Amino acid sequence: MNYQTLSHDLMPVISTTRLTKAFGNLVAVNDLNLRVMPGDVFGFLGPNGSGKTTTIRMLLGLIRPTAGRAILFGMDNAYQLSAILQRIGAIVETPTFYPYLSGIDNLRVIAANSGMVLGKANNRRYEEVLELVELQSYTKLAYRKYSLGMKQRLGIAAALLSDPELIMLDEPTNGLDPAGVIEIRNLIKRMSSLGKTIFLSSHILSEVQQVCNRVAIMRKGNLVKQGDVRELLHDKDQIEIRMAQTAEIDMAITHLRHMQEQHAPWITHIAVEYDTHNQAQIIIDAPTTRSSEVNKLLAQQELFAAEIRPREGSLEHVYLQATAIPVPGDNTSIPIPTEKSKGAAR
């Protein structure tokens, strides 16, 4: 966040309240409460059909919500859409331009509809954005002759054309090769460093993890998670313990359970997981900073871990859990009931 956005700290750029869209009996988006702050690089995640694009369309006024409201820049988009749209640059799904026009001519048409003056006054701006997306050599080429990657890049150029405050990108890396994906990532970082708020809908979780500071995860039209990426990744610290002998696992679990009840209340959960080689490992929910302490406690019982390490969180893990898709490894997870939980069960 730069100096431009510091003054806006308390007012979200996007704020939705119980935003809902139903197509007949199908509820595409249900009671959505989103909050995007100035300067955020906001990742909007979810499987196909989870309502991401419908949400973006509602925010941009292409679709009218069945219920709820969307406030952008402090203005209700049901009443002040035109003023809102002049501050947004957006790509909705695959960018589509006029196939018979060249790249620069398409930008001219978009400029005319973006409140920019017609004629040659904005020629410098066209050149700037085309250079930014590395299309400066193809300005005169008809859009229909563009490759998919070039079309995506022109879409981004169009989104940046009027230097908007909020940039909404719906799957901007679709069809791009790895180099193109990296370019887009760098571009997003650059825009973010300029104080732009970026709303990024993507399936590429590693990309989102690298560039976004906040995310929201959708599932079947419902918001299942929203928050700071760092917090989401660390809200469930885990320690992986691999024992040298399989037989030691039961002993280790018994001991860890005992420790949990007597000396180590910071252990909140103990489970056994089997990896892809069907090797068992103990997973304990505990602060990763306690790894050495866990190791020491096991060693006191003559139980020596072959490997003990903090489990690093990944957005993929968070995403898969949130969208209830079986996580590889997690489906074999067997929670070990503690004495407390047994008591509670009784």
Next chain:
Amino acid sequence: MSSIPQETPLQPEIRNQSVIMGRQDFVSVLLRAIGGELYKIRRRTMSRVLSCIALVIIIISFAVIALPVFFDATQNNQRMLQQDATPLLFPESISITILLINYIGIILLIILAGTIVGGEYSVGSIRIMLTRGPTRTQYFLAKLGAMLVCVIISVVVLLIVGVLIGMLFALPAHPNMHWNALNGSMVLHTTLVILITIAGLFIYCLLAICLATLGKTTAAGVAGALMWWFLEGIAGPICSLIGSLNQNWFGTFVSAIPDYFIRNTVAQLVNNQQAYLAGAPVRIDSDLRSLLVLLIYVIIFAGVTWWAHQSRDITN
């Protein structure tokens, strides 16, 4: 969720210096949007092809009319030469050109109107157009404005070409042009005829825009409007026939229906202007009725299109 701020919108940030913004009032935004639409039309190969077709048809038509003139010239038949050359001369050439425009112009302009609206849906560019700032009403008015400009340019250019080509082909009979017919009354009524022609063409284009919007395709607009125009031509004589066969209230009602067709209403207005020019008696209520009928068509077609724009979810 915390309370949503509504009273104090976020102040817009200053844009990059290379971004030159224009005025943001309703009319300025609309005019720029019309400019954008015209730019798209100008850069389209299709519009150039349609223009060429119209020009070629005008030239060929006048060439066909001029064939007897060339024949008379080779036969040195001065009396027939003067007579055959009359349609090629001003002001008759204007009537012939308008007649041609009312056929070929309608077809070509309907194709253009259907394409500029339906194409937005089939390509998907409507998403971009409606997420850049102009309201849906401005977007709709921009299409109408661009189409009106196209109709005006087409009629004016084709009239000029028609008159010039006519004069050119009439050269063997009339090496010296005469402009005796050019007087105030003639200019006034010719101007009115041109305006009526423009209005008629524009209403058909509006119909194409309306149907293309409702159908979200070019085909719906083009085929629908052409079919309407074609059926008006067929339905008129059929209604008259039914009217003459039924000498009762039903026959009177059916035979009156064609009077409310776009084509016949426009023709009525044009005929009235020619009658004014010739000094023949014309009932003023005939003009008013025709103008009212055309106005109702405009209100219906524009209203339905506007309603479709306003109420529609863009899911393309």
